[in-house]
Amino acid sequence: MSLHYGTLQIVIGGVFVVLSLLLASAFVVIGLQAGTDVSVERVHRVGYWLRKRWLALLAAVGVVVVGLSLLDLPYASGGAARRTTVKVTSGQFFWAFEPDRVPVGTRVRFDLTSVDVNHGFILYNPRGHLVGSVQAMPGYHNELDLTMSQAGIYRVRCGEYCGLNHSTMDGSFTVTGR
Amino acid sequence: MEAATATPAPPAILHPQAVAFTREAQQVERRVGVLFGVTGIALVAAMGVLALLMRLTQADETGLSPAWFYRLMTLHGVGMITGVLLVMMGALWYVLHPVVPLRPGRVYASYTLVVGGAVAVLVATLVGGFGAGWTFLPPLPFFPVGQWPVWSESLFLVGNLLVGTGFFVYCLDVLEQTTTASGGLGRALGWQYLLGREPEAPAPQVVAATVVAIDGLLSMTAGSAIVLGLLGRTYDSGVGIDALVAKNLVYFFGHSIANLVIYLAAGAIYVILPRYAGRPYETSKVFVAGWMGSLVFIATAFSHHLYMDFVQPMWAQVGSLVASYAALLPVAVITIYSMTMLVWGSRYRWTLASTLFYVGLAGWAIGGVGAVIDSLIPINFRFHNTVWVVAHFHTYLMMTVVLWALAFVAHLLERETDRTSSPALRSATIGLLLVGGYGLTGTWFVAGALGVPRRYAVQPDGTVGYSSVGAIFALLFALGFLACIVQLAPLARAAWARRHSTSVEHGPGRAAGTAGARAGAAPQSDERPPGRVGAPLGTAAHLGFAVALAVVAIVAFFPGIVDASETSTRYHHLDHAGQFLFGIVIGLLLGSFGTVSRMLGDHPAWGLTLVIVAPATMMLLMVPRLYEPLESNDLQHALYHLAMAAFGLVAGLGATRLTPLGGRFSAFLAVAMTLMFAAAMTGGAS
Numbered sequence: 095m096s097l098h099y100g101t102l103q104i105v106i107g108g109v110f111v112v113l114s115l116l117l118a119s120a121f122v123v124i125g126l127q128a129g130t131d132v133s134v135e136r137v138h139r140v141g142y143w144l145r146k147r148w149l150a151l152l153a154a155v156g157v158v159v160v161g162l163s164l165l166d167l168p169y170a171s172g173g174a175a176r177r178t179t180v181k182v183t184s185g186q187f188f189w190a191f192e193p194d195r196v197p198v199g200t201r202v203r204f205d206l207t208s209v210d211v212n213h214g215f216i217l218y219n220p221r222g223h224l225v226g227s228v229q230a231m232p233g234y235h236n237e238l239d240l241t242m243s244q245a246g247i248y249r250v251r252c253g254e255y256c257g258l259n260h261s262t263m264d265g266s267f268t269v270t271g272r
Numbered sequence: 273m274e275a276a277t278a279t280p281a282p283p284a285i286l287h288p289q290a291v292a293f294t295r296e297a298q299q300v301e302r303r304v305g306v307l308f309g310v311t312g313i314a315l316v317a318a319m320g321v322l323a324l325l326m327r328l329t330q331a332d333e334t335g336l337s338p339a340w341f342y343r344l345m346t347l348h349g350v351g352m353i354t355g356v357l358l359v360m361m362g363a364l365w366y367v368l369h370p371v372v373p374l375r376p377g378r379v380y381a382s383y384t385l386v387v388g389g390a391v392a393v394l395v396a397t398l399v400g401g402f403g404a405g406w407t408f409l410p411p412l413p414f415f416p417v418g419q420w421p422v423w424s425e426s427l428f429l430v431g432n433l434l435v436g437t438g439f440f441v442y443c444l445d446v447l448e449q450t451t452t453a454s455g456g457l458g459r460a461l462g463w464q465y466l467l468g469r470e471p472e473a474p475a476p477q478v479v480a481a482t483v484v485a486i487d488g489l490l491s492m493t494a495g496s497a498i499v500l501g502l503l504g505r506t507y508d509s510g511v512g513i514d515a516l517v518a519k520n521l522v523y524f525f526g527h528s529i530a531n532l533v534i535y536l537a538a539g540a541i542y543v544i545l546p547r548y549a550g551r552p553y554e555t556s557k558v559f560v561a562g563w564m565g566s567l568v569f570i571a572t573a574f575s576h577h578l579y580m581d582f583v584q585p586m587w588a589q590v591g592s593l594v595a596s597y598a599a600l601l602p603v604a605v606i607t608i609y610s611m612t613m614l615v616w617g618s619r620y621r622w623t624l625a626s627t628l629f630y631v632g633l634a635g636w637a638i639g640g641v642g643a644v645i646d647s648l649i650p651i652n653f654r655f656h657n658t659v660w661v662v663a664h665f666h667t668y669l670m671m672t673v674v675l676w677a678l679a680f681v682a683h684l685l686e687r688e689t690d691r692t693s694s695p696a697l698r699s700a701t702i703g704l705l706l707v708g709g710y711g712l713t714g715t716w717f718v719a720g721a722l723g724v725p726r727r728y729a730v731q732p733d734g735t736v737g738y739s740s741v742g743a744i745f746a747l748l749f750a751l752g753f754l755a756c757i758v759q760l761a762p763l764a765r766a767a768w769a770r771r772h773s774t775s776v777e778h779g780p781g782r783a784a785g786t787a788g789a790r791a792g793a794a795p796q797s798d799e800r801p802p803g804r805v806g807a808p809l810g811t812a813a814h815l816g817f818a819v820a821l822a823v824v825a826i827v828a829f830f831p832g833i834v835d836a837s838e839t840s841t842r843y844h845h846l847d848h849a850g851q852f853l854f855g856i857v858i859g860l861l862l863g864s865f866g867t868v869s870r871m872l873g874d875h876p877a878w879g880l881t882l883v884i885v886a887p888a889t890m891m892l893l894m895v896p897r898l899y900e901p902l903e904s905n906d907l908q909h910a911l912y913h914l915a916m917a918a919f920g921l922v923a924g925l926g927a928t929r930l931t932p933l934g935g936r937f938s939a940f941l942a943v944a945m946t947l948m949f950a951a952a953m954t955g956g957a958s
Contacts, residue, residue, distance in 0.1 A: 095733070096733055096734045097722050097723050097724065097732060097734065097735060098722070099721060099722055100654070100723075102654060103654065103655075103721040103722070103723070104721065106645060106651060106654075106655075106721065107717065107718070107721040109645070110641060110642060110645055110717065113641045114638045114641055114642075117634065117637045117638055117641065118634060118638065120612075121612075121630075121631075121633070121634040121637070124612045124615060124616055125615070125630060127616055127617055128615045128616065128617070128618060128619075128620035128622075128630075129619060129620065129622075130617045130619070131617060131619050132616060132617025132618070133617075134551060136617075137613055137616055137617060137618075138613075141609075141613040141616070145605060145609055148604070148605060148609065149601070149605045152600065152601055152604060152605065153601070156597045156598070156600075156601070159597070159648060160593060160594060160597050160648070163593065163648040163649050163650050163651070164590065164593075164649075166649075166650040167589075167649055167650065168582075168649070168650065168653040169582050169586070169589075170582065186415060186417055210411075210415050211409070211411055211412045211415050212409050212412065212515060212519070214580070214656070214657050214725070216656075216657070216658075216723070216725055218723065222723075223723070224654055224658070224722075224723030225654075226653045226654055227580055227653065227654075227656045227657060228580050228582060229580045229581045229582075231515045231516060231519075231581060231583070232411065232515050233514065233515050233516075234515060234516055234581075234583045235583070236580075236581065236582040236583055237582060238582065251725050251732070252725070253656065253657035253658075253725045253726075254409070254657060255342075255404075255405045255407075255409070255412075255726075255727040256412065257342075257403075257404075257412065257415060257416070257417050257419070258338055258339060258342065258403075258417050258419055259338070259417075260342075260727060260728065260729075261338065261725075261727075261728035261729050261730040261731070262730060
């Protein structure tokens with residue numbers, strides 16, 4: 095399976111690039127101005143004026159992005175009554191699904207655990223886009239709710255270093271057409 | 273006579289106005305700076321070579337086996353963190369000692385422990401084949417799939433324990449001395465100044481060092497608890513591990529120590545960067561408030577590593593989300609921003625050191641953007657454990673901490689020789705470091721957005737190209753690093769020759785004639801004695817609280833409680849913690865009495881040793897294989913439980929040999945360690 099960039103990942107990558115370039119530009123400008131002679135009083139007057147706004151901007155952005163992120167938490171909630179539970183057992187170095195296929199459109203609750211060490215369940219859809227990830231831990235059950243919207247083979251790779259064959263520990267889960 | 277009284281010329285290497293606030297470094301400060309700086313840089317260089325080898329392996333260019341890849345990965349992680357930790361410990365000590373009478377003996381002990389730990393990890397990985405990653409996420413060390421023997425796993429854990437203990441010793445000395453010199457914890461942290469009760473603020477490096485020391489002590493205690501538990505598991509397979517609690521402790525230790533490196537560095541930057549800008553950095557109320565925030569955020573942000581462990585309580589997930597974002601504010605608004613204010617229009621002196629300091633600030637800012645994006649839970653869901661994470665922490669570790677490590681050593685040598693390298697060579701070096709460093713992290717950012725998981729010896733199909741390009745950039749960064757060393761080598765030779773001739777001329781121990789001497793302004797710290805032993809329970813409130821604690825803790829000896837606790841390994845260990853608490857409180861009470869205190873004498877080194885070794889030994893003995901055979905014999909059983917209290921008593925008496933605050937805090941940490949141990953270690957092998 096080859097990997098492909100998802101839309102969300104492209105957007106996030108773009109935001110990161112833009113912010114990084116803005117910051118880098120600011121450092122270049124300040125560096126170029128470092129050789130000039132500006133009085134300390136002026137630096138303080140302008141700098142502290144700007145700093146208040148910088149703090150306000152970061153605080154406002156923080157409230158917005160943290161607030162928005164709380165609206166989209168991936169944690170399973172509520173009962174599994176209208177969901178198909180898929181038990182996922184991991185171990186060095188395998189993934190086992192029970193059942194291992196569901197019809198397209200099924201609302202699935204993945205119930206993950208491990209028989210030995212910590213593993214990471216990274217799920218890729220049939221187009222090779224990373225859908226999401228959750229840990230599989232010994233002694234615990236992590237539950238992930240997803241609606242399987244595409245027919246085809248979903249691939250799983252291990253996302254938590256688990257020993258010698260970590261990079262080849264993969265599995266698959268089939269979503270059939272109706 | 274005229275020559276003796278004339279005002280010396282200002283050093284050429286620093287800003288002319290820095291003379292007003294820059295004093296000559298004492299010999300012990302230079303010695304500690306060079307020792308920690310050079311050792312750390314050597315370790316960073318060696319680990320960098322391993323990193324290049326790993327990237328080439330991922331690019332399918334070396335033929336290195338996955339087994340060897342993971343050994344190198346494990347060593348690279350521990351070694352690199354240890355290397356930069358050493359440099360920054362030295363850097364903070366270098367700037368803190370002039371204003372706080374830190375004890376050289378403590379810092380050398382710390383150095384010995386940290387370097388000893390690094391050697392143990394080196395042997396465990398390269399000779400023993402240990403390869404569970406630097407996070408040694410339990411219970412992975414016990415599932416080697418034939419890759420490493422028990423001794424190498426034990427040696428690796430001992431190595432981590434030594435590194436953690438070394439940093440603990442360092443932090444405790446910093447905390448004891450900053451609080452003693454300042455007149456209390458509140459003053460050292462600047463609270464009295466913040467609240468307007470005192471007009472004078474502590475020096476910025478004092479505030480930073482005190483915060484780092486507190487968070488360092490807390491996180492090293494968590495690390496010791498889990499490492500000691502895992503060591504117990506090596507010789508008793510009946511010890512079980514709670515994977516969730518263990519993971520919390522591992523990341524409280526691992527994330528914090530990696531994170532604290534940059535805060536150690538920040539404390540040094542407040543003092544060193546102004547020397548090139550000619551403007552002193554002064555503590556403000558905003559600064560103190562920001563560092564109070566950092567005190568909390570550093571200690572709580574670690575659990576964003578557990579976002580994808582859905583069984584982690586929701587309050588911890590949300591708390592970590594808030595803390596991870598909030599941690600950005602003091603960094604972005606105070607430290608980085610203030611440093612750029614210092615530089616702006618200052619006629620900044622561009623030297624190798626000062627350029628590296630400046631570009632390192634940008635790395636912290638850009639790395640922080642990547643970190644903040646990843647700290648948002650819905651985004652983390654899609655980027656967790658992809659190489660995006662590798663990108664963001666390498667951005668600020670490579671492009672800030674490593675550059676600042678080079679900058680600190682360069683600063684020492686530039687001051688010593690009053691020379692720097694040529695502008696052309698410097699520009700080429702910085703260019704290589706920037707292109708190589710950001711190119712390398714860029715390949716990880718791009719591959720992370722694609723969904724490539726981290727820690728893969730063999731890359732997913734179709735993604736090897738990212739590693740190939742990354743390896744080229746890594747090589748450029750390595751060339752830049754090498755170019756730095758090449759520029760520093762002649763300065764080091766000149767500094768050595770200068771020191772050697774000075775020693776011959778004036779005899780051993782005489783330090784004179786450096787550029788910094790001409791700038792000397794602040795008083796020499798040796799005039800101020802270090803903090804003295806004092807009763808940790810010095811007030812009626814302290815005594816009353818301790819007696820109340822002892823009364824509660826004695827419940828841990830009641831037969832009904834002991835019997836009930838033995839139905840569960842976790843509760844049994846909790847009962848042991850209660851017995852230890854009783855012992856340590858009795859020790860503190862006894863040692864606080866004047867007669868007993870005089871009998872014990874003024875032995876802070878012994879006190880420190882006991883307060884570290886006693887709880888550690890107790891936990892190593894707290895394995896079912898040792899205590900279960902004793903439970904059938906009432907006398908042996910009772911003696912075992914009394915021994916738990918005896919370890920507490922010894923630790924408590926040891927704590928009374930420290931400064932009052934150091935004693936109380938270290939006693940608290942010893943008890944906290946036994947509680948964390950109880951939470952993480954369960955019955956039944958897992």
